[in-house]
Structure formats: structure tokens, C-alpha cells
Amino acid sequence: MSCCQYGRRGLLETITRLPSQGWYYGSISQLQAERLLSNEPSGAFLVHDSVDTNSTTELFTITFKISNHYGSVRVDYAKGYFSLCIADPGLPLFKTLMDLVSFCYHLSTVQKRPVCVLTGQSGQTHNVHLYLTKPVSRHKQLHSLQFLCRDTLHKLVTKDKLERLPLPKRLLELYVSRNPLFDEQLFPCEESGWLDTDTLSQSSGSSRNSLALDTAGNH
Template identity: 30%
Template sequence: MNKGVQNKLAVDDWTRAQRTFWEVRTLKVILLVLVLVLVVVPCRATEGWTRPMTCQSSEASGESNPGGGAASRRTVECDESRVSLAMKELNSTGWYWGSLSANQAKEILQDAAEGTFLVRDSSQRDYLFTISAMTSAGPTNLRIEYQHGKFKLDSVLLVRPKLKQFDSVVHLVEHYVQLSKTGHKKAPKSQPSTPRNGTVPLLLTRPAYATIPPLQHLCRVAINRSTGRVRDLPLPNRLKDYVADYTYNV
């Protein structure tokens, strides 16, 4: 067999492998969509849709309240709306534990693998939420700060300006889950778990579920992991709206 024929066969094999990969991936999305069609539509048809709250100023509603008082009220309304939406998303995840003490979180995570995490209400009045996670040195807690309509991790003063800010708690968690996965893949296997300076790396890789989410929610999370183009899927609009209502992959 000459070299040209061998090259052509190699290209054909590679093309078939690519086609098989995309066919399997497409089939996976279609199966998940099928489950959504069978499960979500009957449920949503009877329950109706819940729309996210939006920020509305008093001026938009036809009221006239000039001055700083009106601006202050609009800020409060927007904060309430942002926190309400964050709570709505958290309640959908299954890994939000609500009112849970630090000691209770420690007991839950004590025998878990490194990277296991949960989100709970903060025990401190100045913070709304806390991430409890299992590290190589044991369970630890990291508070989530809310300021000026954004959520970010609490940290020391020098590091705080460098931390990313997010519109929701789930978005924040999704970011650090992705960061943990990519950073863990890049780290050499010989690298010690505890750096020489005594700090312990925080990994968020596996949620600890308080309750198992509904099947339709798990399906839309899997769809979000498979494709970022939900609007292009051959779905009824009500299903696209349901999937788009939770755009995260965690």
C-alpha cells in the first residue's frame, strides 16, 4: 500500500471519528430534550411560569419622588430584587442548604472528598451566604460578600479589589468550579496539596446535595454543559424559556 493511500485512509478514519463524536453529542442533547418535553411541559402547563423580579423605579410606575430619597428607595428595590433572584436560583440547585451552622456543615463535609462544597446562609449578620468546602486540611468556610449589587468572595483587604464580582451566587460558584477544574488539570501530579507558605488551595469540584433536584432541572444543567446555544435547539418556546431560566452548568 503506497503512502498516498495510507494518508487518505488516515484522513477518512479521522473524519469518521469526528462525525461519530458529534453524533453522540447530538444524541445526548436530543435525549435530554426528550426528557424535558415529557416532564417539563405537563408540569409547567398546570403550574404556570414564574418570572424573575426586575428593578423598577418609582418614576417608571408613574410616581413623582424627586431627590435622594427616591434614589435610595430604587437602590433598595434593586438590591431586594437581586437577592430575591439569587435565592430563586440557589433554591433550584439542590446544594443550597439554607440555615446551617458552621459545625453542621463541618459534620456534613467531614468524610467527603476534597473539593466537595455546599452553600448555606451565613452565620454573621454582615453577610448573606457562606461557601463551606472540603480542603486537603479539612472543612473550611468562605463568606460571600454582597455590595453595590454584586456578589464576591470575602478576602483580605489587599486581595479584595482583584476578586471578580458576579450578579448571582450561582454564577460565582460556577466560575470557581470551572476555575478549580482547569487549575487542577494543569497542576503537576507531584505538586503537594499544601504549599510551603502554609496556605491551602480551595477547590470547588463537587456539590454536596441537600436535596436531589427535579429531573427536569438536572436535564437543563446537562444541556447547558453540552451547548451554549439553547435558542437554536428545535424546542417549543416554553421549553427554551425554561432552560434559559437557569443558564448555569453546576
């Protein structure tokens, strides 16, 4: 088997197995990812699609919580392997995204070593030692009935046939066709499209803590 074929096999395995991984939430925004981590301890993390980039190699993002702040590191896919998209993280290359996440979790929890060291930006002088110690699983959440119905539809009906279901067009476009891995009703925010104007106006003044990190940190 050639290196190219081996690489495609790893990518195919990743795409096939990802929906069953509890820590993977599909196409969600950074804000939604942070909402999911808001009640979790330091070291909590999840994986989602890199929806805010035009890069053809940065397919996924690991969003994490460290000391009540949030940050993210992109996952790069190139030449048949997955790796963290930072300069010299000191990690090996991985055939699948699951292998990368498993290695980082084991490094953090068993070996008690940071995955990498991220350097501060915007006047910050401290570095952040990244430990990924708690994958936040959507399987452990008590989901709404609407979400469970949508999840069942996506498991039983292929995407190309979803729009042909005998349901109102608005329901198909605004709910059925949305990301089946993310329950908006558990973690509502402005981007979900399901909040009324009164709720939006009340939440517009909320603040959030984010880590300003330079992803060119070294291990």
C-alpha cells in the same frame, strides 16, 4: 435600568432560585456543614446562610473540605454584586450567588486553577490553595420520610400559614418550622435538638479538624 435596580434584581433572582440549588442548605451551622462534608473528598463544598454573623453584607458562607480539614469563606453582597469576602481574591463581581459558585467550580475543574489562596493563622505557615471541585448536593441523598413530608409542606404551604396547620404545637415548632433544606436525621449532631441525652454524652468527646485560615489571602 439603574445600577441600584439591577442589583436588586440580581439579589431577588438569587433568593428565588437558591432553594432549588442542590448545594445550598439554608440556615445550618458550621458544625452541621462539616458533618455534611465528612465523607466527601478534598475539594467538596456546599453553601449555607451566614447565621453566626451580624453583618448585613455577609449573607452566605461557602464551607469546604481540603485534605481532611474544613474551612469556610464568606460571600459578600454589596452595591448589587456578590463576591468572596477576602482581600483581592482576583475574581470578578457577580450578579447572583449562582454565578459566583458556577465560576469558582469552572475555574477549579476546567481551568485547574485555585479560586484563591488562603493564608494560615495561629502559627501555621503554609497556604491553602482553594479548589471547589465537588458541590455536595442534597438531592442525591436518601432522605428520611419525615424530611420528605416537611419538604412537601414547605413547597405547598407558605411560611405565614405553616403555624396554622392542624398539628401539635411542639411538632410545628420543633420540626415543621425548621430548615426544610437540611435533614437532621441523616447528619445528627448536638445542635439538631433531636438527640437524647445518652447520645449527647457519648458524642461530647468527639474531635474535629478545622483549618485556621486568614481570609485576607490573595490570589
